[in-house]
Structures are given as C-alpha cells and as structure tokens.
Ligand SMILES: Nc1ncnc2c1ncn2[C@@H]1O[C@H](COP(=O)(O)OP(=O)(O)OP(=O)(O)O)[C@@H](O)[C@H]1O
C-alpha cells in the first residue's frame with residue numbers, strides 16, 4: 181500500500197499518514213485535501229512511501245489540489261525550520277502557503293476588434309475609438325480614456341458587434357531584470373567584494389558572506405552588482421533581498437528598478453493578499469527573478485534561488501516574536517544552505533554572532549572601509565549632561581540647541597533621535613506615587629498627545645487620560661514623566677517656530693504609504709528637523725542631513741539584557757551614520773549622563789573593533805552567545821496555579837545533560853500580561869550541545885494542560 185505523510189497546520193509534532201488511492205499520483209510537496217475528523221484540510225505531502233501488510237486502517241487522501249506543489253527544497257526548508265525552532269512542522273509548512281490565502285484576482289475583461297467589421301454609422305467618436313484601439317486589447321475604461329470619449333461609445337460598438345469582450349487571467353507579469361541596464365562603476369573595495377560574491381553565486385553551492393561596510397559605503401550598490409552577475413550567468417536565477425522594516429523597502433525597490441530597468445516583486449504584510457498570491461504563483465513558476473521583502477519572504481516557493489541578501493543583518497526586527505518564533509537571519513542562512521545558494525549578510529554594525537562566524541572563517545568577510553566618493557563619516561561628540569543639563573522639563577541641552585540653530589541657518593537638516601514613541605513613557609500620580617498600567621498587565625501606559633490617550637505598547641490597550649488618579653482618586657494629580665518623540669517635537673517647535681518639523685514613528689507613520697511620503701519630503705529637503713524613533717534611523721539616505729542629535733544615548737544601556745550594549749552600539753552607530761552621506765560633512769551629538777560608558781566611548785572614537793573586542797570577551801567568560809547557546813521557555817495562563825504546576829513539573833523533569841544548565845522557573849519581568857501569569861525558564865548550553873534534542877526530550881516528559889500556553893524561543897532576543 182502507498183502511504184503519504186501529510187503536514188497539516190496544527191500544533192502537533194508530526195505529519196499524519198494517509199493511504200494513497202491506487203489511481204492517484206502524489207509526490208513530496210503536493211498540496212492535498214485530507215480528512216481530519218469531520219473536516220477536510222489542506223496539507224502538504226512531506227513523504228510518500230510503500231508499506232506492506234500494514235494493519236493500520238488509514239483514511240485516504242481525498243484529492244490532489246490544483247494549486248502548484250511546493251518545490252522539494254522548500255519542503256526541506258520548512259521541515260528544517262520546524263526542527264530548529266521546535267515549532268510544529270505543519271504550522272511551519274503553512275507559512276509557505278500564506279500567499280494562497282486570497283482567491284486569485286478576478287480575470288480582467290478587455291475589448292478587441294472583431295475582424296475587420298466596421299460600424300454601421302461612423303461618428304467621429306467611434307472613429308476615434310477604433311483608431312485608439314488599433315489591434316490591441318484594452319479594458320473598456322482605458323480605451324474610452326485613450327480615445328477621449330465616454331464609455332457609452334465603446335459599449336455601443338460592442339453591442340453592434342464591431343468590438344468584442346474577452347477575459348484574460350490577471351496573471352502578474354514581472355519584466356525580466358536586465359543586468360546591463362544601468363551598471364554602477366564600483367570603487368576598488370566595492371568591486372572586490374562584488375567579485376567575491378559573484379564567484380560565490382557561480383559556485384552553485386552554499387557560500388555565506390559578511391558584507392561589512394561602514395554606513396554609506398555602498399553595500400546596496402555592491403550586492404546589486406553581485407545580483408547582476410548572477411543574472412548574467414543564469415537569466416532564470418532568483419534573488420531574495422530581505423529588509424528589516426517595511427519602511428525601507430520602497431527605497432530599495434526604486435534602486436533595483438533603476439539598476440535593472442524592471443521592478444522587483446515586493447513581499448510583506450503591507451502587500452494586498454491578491455497581489456501576494458500573484459507573487460507567490462510567479463515565484464513558484466520561475467516567472468519572477470527578484471523579490472524584496474520582510475522575513476516572511478523566506479518561505480516563498482523559490483525554484484532557482486541563487487542569492488539571498490539579508491540587509492541590516494544585525495537588526496533585531498528579523499526576530500519574529502509572535503506566533504512562530506524564529507530569527508529571519510538564521511533561517512536565511514539555512515535556506516541558502518538547503519538551496520545551495522550564496523547568502524550575503526550586510527551591515528555596518530554586524531551582530532557579534534555574525535562577526536564571530538566571519539572570524540572563524542565560516543563566512544567570507546568582505547570589507548568596505550570608507551564611504552563612497554567624497555563623503556566622510558560624521559564627527560561624533562558626546563555631550564556630558566552633567567556639565568550642561570537641560571532646563572527642567574526640557575530635554576535638549578544648550579550645546580545641542582545651538583547646533584540645531586546653526587544647522588538651520590545653513591539650511592541643512594537635523595535628525596533628533598529618541599527611541600521612544602508617544603509623548604511621555606510614564607504617567608504617575610503625584611499624590612500617591614501610583615504608575616498607570618494597563619488592566620491586568622505589568623507594563624506602564626505611555627501617554628500619546630496626538631490621540632490624547634494612554635496606550636499600552638505591549639497589549640495595545642488604550643484609554644483617555646483620566647481626570648482622577650485611578651488608585652487614590654486625587655484630582656489633577658497625574659504628571660507625565662520623561663520624554664517621547666512627541667514631547668521633543670513640542671520643545672523643538674517652541675525653540676524654532678520657523679522650522680519645518682515632523683515626527684517619524686510607527687504612530688505618525690502607520691503604513692508604507694505614509695512612510696514613503698515622509699521619507700520623500702525629508703529627501704527633498706521639505707523638512708528641517710525630523711524627530712524620529714529607530715524607524716527612521718537606519719538605511720535611509722537623506723542628502724541634506726548633516727546633524728544627528730541623540731536625545732538620550734543612555735536609554736538602551738539601562739535595560740540589563742544580554743544584548744543591551746550591542747544593540748545600543750548598533751542603533752546609535754546607525755542613527756549617527758545618517759549624517760553627512762552626500763557632499764556636506766556631518767556631525768553627531770550624543771547627550772549622555774555617562775560619557776565614560778565603554779559603548780559611548782567606542783562610538784565617539786569610531787572604534788567598532790574595540791567595542792566588539794570588549795563585548796566578545798565578556799560573552800566568552802560567561803559562555804553566552806556566540807560562545808554558548810540559549811533557549812527560553814515561556815509559560816503563560818490566566819490560571820496562575822496551572823502555570824505554577826507546569827513550571828514545577830518542568831523543573832522536576834529536566835533531563836541529565838552535560839555542559840548545559842537550566843535557570844528558573846522564575847516570574848517573567850512582565851509577570852502579568854492581559855491577565856495571564858507568565859513564568860520563564862532559560863537554558864544555556866555550550867555551542868556543541870544539541871539544544872533542540874535536549875528541549876524535545878525535556879518537553880516530551882511533561883504534559884501541559886490546554887489552559888497553559890508553552891512557547892519555546894530558541895536564541896531569545898527578548899527576555900521580557
Ligand atoms: N559605486 C558607486 N557609484 C555611485 N554612487 C554610489 C556608489 N556606491 C555608493 N554610492 C552612493 O552612496 C550612497 C550610499 O550607498 P548605500 O546606500 O548603498 O550605502 P550602504 O552601505 O547600504 O549604507 P547604510 O549601511 O548606511 O544603509 C548612495 O547614495 C549610493 O547611491
């Protein structure tokens with residue numbers, strides 16, 4: 181008997197087996213409909229095998245679906261990703277089908293001539309329509325517009341049988357990119373790096389690279405030339421470019437379009453589902469060469485993937501924390517390995533993990549040491565707030581105010597960076613000291629003045645600012661503590677009433693369209709001072725921007741998690757790296773209460789290596805990543821006793837293992853979220869320990885009730 185193992189999108193650890201009816205032809209990767217209880221479900225065939233004399237009574241595969249099969253290497257990839265993250269393989273596989281959620285776009289109705297038939301009565305309008313149409317096929321609306329007549333005229337010709345309507349399927353056409361459309365002339369460093377990457381692509385084998393270039397050194401320029409080489413060698417080559425933020429996609433798409441004379445496909449949550457379906461179908465049919473997207477684009481069904489680029493590879497936005505927990509950068513490397521492709525991790529501030537791999541010789545290390553052309557790196561200065569503190573209830577010190585004034589006078593642009601949304605991060609009661617939090621949640625409410633509401637950034641809960649203290653009932657006792665971008669904007673407007681000021685954060689720029697508009701007006705010089713969170717601090721090229729002011733350089737250093745120093749270094753190096761990217765030199769001023777901090781010292785000295793040395797040495801002593809591996813288990817439930825019970829059971833059931841420790845269970849730093857109690861356990865292991873095997877063995881010993889959610893986070897980035 182023939183049996184198919186089918187991956188079904190359910191939280192179960194294995195594929196389900198089904199009998200294959202005699203007349204049915206199925207293969208690995210096929211999409212099938214299979215019965216599950218009373219329902220039919222869509223699944224992906226992971227394996228087909230013969231068994232003899234089975235005594236199992238298997239249900240049969242109902243049908244092989246018309247939708248295209250996943251290429252076998254895509255199935256390999258989703259199965260590997262499931263094993264790596266300990267996610268259910270069927271749920272991982274389902275992410276590869278996300279493009280199919282929308283129905284196919286409706287076929288388009290167009291009109292064309294019917295042979296040589298002429299209208300019975302030739303009016304000027306009718307003649308214009310026939311002339312405009314020629315032997316083309318257009319939609320009725322386009323034709324009427326082209327002929328400058330009302331749509332009634334077109335309809336009249338159809339009714340008379342001079343024109344006919346027919347349907348074309350709305351299959352998206354992706355014009356083939358032309359590698360020789362507009363090549364850049366690369367400088368020596370760039371050319372050497374592009375050459376090495378191109379050779380990696382030609383090898384048709386797994387070839388990982390770190391493209392390590394200072395901000396504005398032309399990393400994009402360089403990897404696009406490697407992509408061009410790949411396309412010259414194989415016009416069917418597919419190239420995937422991953423970006424950490426949707427806000428960055430537009431600029432890269434424009435550069436690719438200019439470079440190759442054809443627009444790439446775009447893939448992220450902001451792309452409408454019918455369009456995503458078109459991209460998905462074009463990718464699996466090999467009709468689409470270049471995809472620019474967010475981490476979920478990793479799951480597209482590529483048939484000839486030759487090059488994967490992870491731009492801004494250090495960015496923690498590549499880590500998905502909700503639903504399936506995975507790191508896009510790590511999965512990108514795995515996908516390239518499975519496909520036998522080249523992968524390029526690009527950054528001015530690579531993660532310690534990636535630098536470590538480059539140092540070990542596992543990744544080819546390509547360096548771009550200087551900005552392109554005449555541009556130079558900005559001059560970075562620390563402003564010691566102990567010497568020049570801002571006035572009470574203001575956030576910009578005198579030296580920073582002066583620098584903004586000078587920049588304005590030169591008609592150049594300023595970016596004020598503060599990685600905090602809203603107006604004030606905390607609202608508290610002067611009478612009783614109560615800090616306002618969301619109901620049944622430990623995180624503080626953030627005041628937003630634009631909307632006049634207090635918002636929980638964790639759960640999305642919001643409410644109007646209350647009149648009375650919810651704790652003691654005092655009247656008018658609530659005060660806003662600390663600054664967010666909106667509050668800095670308020671101060672800037674008071675100081676420089678004539679300046680054109682804008683705020684860039686996920687509140688003011690909620691979608692791709694508004695991001696594009698704001699980035700465009702900044703690029704065009706229509707904004708003098710941009711107050712921004714990290715959304716605007718990376719990747720962008722603003723030619724008129726010469727001053728970057730960091731409002732609170734100490735902010736990220738206070739949170740004590742594993743990557744606080746690394747993350748702060750990266751964020752500030754990226755933010756300051758926006759200054760002086762064109763012909764005018766830039767400078768950056770960092771306000772700090774702790775100018776002696778090693779991270780800030782390294783930034784001011786422009787000495788990344790010193791920072792990396794010191795930070796890596798600390799990690800080595802503690803055997804933390806990249807020298808060791810971590811995994812977290814997070815338990816949560818509305819039933820506090822149930823969480824305690826599962827945590828205790830887990831603690832009892834820890835398998836014996838060497839060079840591995842388990843910490844906890846402990847209350848999570850956010851111990852209460854939406855009424856759910858949260859507890860964490862942390863596993864640390866040496867690098868050569870199979871941490872996934874350990875976790876599987878461990879979790880297999882404990883049965884958690886349905887009321888307790890258990891999340892496994894391999895290589896955690898968030899410790900909340
Ligand atoms: N070889 C080149 N010829 C012409 N212009 C170049 C070249 N290399 C870089 N540039 C220009 O320099 C600027 C910076 O390049 P790019 O955005 O590729 O840098 P990057 O290294 O990706 O920067 P970041 O890491 O800061 O985002 C761009 O305006 C780009 O067009």
Ligand SMILES: [Zn+2]
Nearest residue numbers: 609612649652
């Ligand atoms: Zn109070």
